[in-house]
Amino acid sequence: MTVTGIITALIVGLIIGALGRLVVPGKQNIPLWLTLVIGVVAALLGTVIARATGVADTKGFDWIELFFQVVLAAIGVALVAGVGGRRRLTR
Template sequence: MTLMGIITALIVGLVIGALGRLVVPGRQNIPLWLTLVIGVAAALLGTVIARTMGYADTAGFDWRELVTQVVLAAIGVALVTGFAGRRSVSRY
């Protein structure tokens, strides 16, 4: 993978992660770097799912692939937020 491909993947991952955070209701107390990681993972997994299902290579913009990626990012953000919310520090 070239340097430009890596930079593009990070930008797309950040956008997908941000869209995933917007879909999840409430406040998410997760850092920006974790949103980026979730977004990149969701973008890659969404592309694999779209290719497996046969709708990744369409003419024009792949809306179904984007929706798949955003839904996966929202699930990832919700799961990470849920796990982070369970880890509370006891002050006693």
């Protein structure tokens, strides 16, 4: 993978992670780097799911693939924020 590909993956991951945070209601006390990691993982998994279902090769922008990615990012943010929130309450 080239440096440009890595930078692009990080930017896309940050955008997908931010969209995932916007979808989840309430305040999420998770750091920016964790949002980036969740976004990158969600973007990769969303692309895999879109290709497996056959919707990744559409003409124009892949809205369904973006939907999969944002939903997975929202699930990831909700899970991480929920686990982090519970951990802080028990201390």
